[in-house]
Amino acid sequence: MTSTAVHALPVPDLSDDALAAVTAEVAATAAEYDLSGAVPLRGLAAVHRAGLFTATVGQRYGGPGAGPRETTRILTALGEGDPSVALIVANTLMAHASQAANAHWPTAYYDDVLARSVRGPAPVNAIRAEPELGAPARGGLPRTTVRRTPSGWILNGHKAYATGGTALAYHVVWAVADEPDGDPDAPRVGHVVVPGDLPGITWVDTWDHLGLRASNTHDVVYEDVVLPADAFVEIPRGADGVYRDPAAAAGPGSFGHPALYLGVAKAARRAFADFARSRVPAALGRPIATTERIQAVAGEVDLQIAQAETLLHGALLRLETGDPAVAPQLSVLKVAIARSVVSAVQTAVAALGNPALSRRNSLERHLRDVLCVRVHPPQEDTALVAAGRRVLTG
Known part of the structure; x- marks a missing residue:
């Protein structure tokens, strides 16, 4: 099934400055697409121009072959700009990474999706949920x-x-x-x-x-x-003949989803800081950013983001070194990351009160978006039960 074609795919610039530029370009249309609900074509086009849509395509197909940590950096940058764009890209990057690790696509189809990817955005998604079955x-x-x-x-x-x-x-x-x-x-x-x-x-x-x-x-x-x-x-059944869904437990490739919500939390931190620097109440006579209360809130937001980022990249680094102890913990680490990014945004919103819940303030959108981190499998209750059984059975 291995494709024999090599495609002229770009090597993306993954420097901090280059990713920040893509973040800004994608963010410029995020509020507009959030309001309309339309496919975020301009954001997807920006990702394509930056060469990020095909970052995980295997080198044997002409791609750069980005690994999990590079992928999470890309998705955090995109999530900071527009998480809807980031989610579409995340699913595509996961599909290409899966093909790079284990070629399974029909040859003609994979050649076609790469040819399309040269010309423009070519999103891919694993479509799994059903109305009756759910996740x-x-x-x-x-x-x-x-x-x-x-x-x-x-x-x-x-x-x-x-x-x-x-x-x-x-x-x-x-x-x-x-x-x-x-x-x-x-x-x-x-x-x-x-x-x-x-x-x-x-x-x-x-x-x-x-x-x-x-x-x-x-x-x-x-x-x-x-x-x-x-x-x-x-998808083969287990040795006991039972089919188990691959998404029921987290793997290194599934950390792209929490990475994009880390980006949402970073966007919320920036929005909070911008508001705090510009808000000058008449009774105070100076920006609220100069008060210890708001400084402490900003510190708490930063703590939660630092915690999520350290867990995310720390887990992937441990996997790279071959640490066997981290693999069973990946699902609960995803839960911890989710809790941290949600807490970061909720903390910022709670501190500002009504202004943060206004549609004129991007914090309102960031709060709505970050809550979606909880829906990605394995979900919190499933991950905790599995971890608890592992601990209690020794």
Whole structure:
């Protein structure tokens, strides 16, 4: 399945100054897209021009092959600018990193997505949740099916929370295989790689969310979508014959999501500081930034951000060194990072009161956006229960 084509993909500048420039460009349209809910095309175009959309493409395909820590730096910068853009990019970077680690896409399809990526943004997303099932990390099998035919597969199903919407170049769809010779009690489960412009794909505009409003995380329906024989990639069952969803536990690649919300917390810190420096109450006669109360709040916000950033990069550094103790803790580390970034933004908002909740203040948007960190699997209760069982069983 390995692609033989090498594409002329850019080598992005990952210096702090270059990433800060992309942050500023993406941030310039974030409020507009948050209000409209439209696909954030200008933000995605800025990411493409900077060469960040393909940063994790493997070197054998002509990409720079960025690793997890470089990826988290990219996504933190983008999350500081517009987390809706960052989420679409995060899913794409994760897809390319997965292909670099284990080639599984149909050759023609991966060549196509890279060719598209040379010309412009080509988002990819693993589309997994369903209206009835909810998040697959909670257990259960999808109702979405791929039926085997003499020439390939036919895809049918209804998915929810398909981030990227009509902007997606490719969908990676979680489904159960319907095969004449399959085991009805233990069907094969996997993903099918689907070009986003195939006949039979219909979008249902269901996304009207509190946060990440421009992420276009709508429902999508597949009706008799025709796919080639190599489009289905099985996810093997465990040695005990039980299927376990790969997203039920965190891995190094899944730290891209908390990284983008770290960016949201940094944006909130900046907004808080800007407001505090400019706000001069008549009774005080000087900026509130000069008061010890506001300085202490700023320090608390900074503490929470430093804690989240240290946990994020510290975990990845420990993985790089081969520390075996960190892998079982990745899920709870994600929980700790989520708690810290939410606390940072909530602390800033609480200190400013009404002004921070006004739509004229970007802190209101940052608060709505950062709360979305909690929805990414494994979610807090699942991670804590798994960690508790590990501790209590020795």
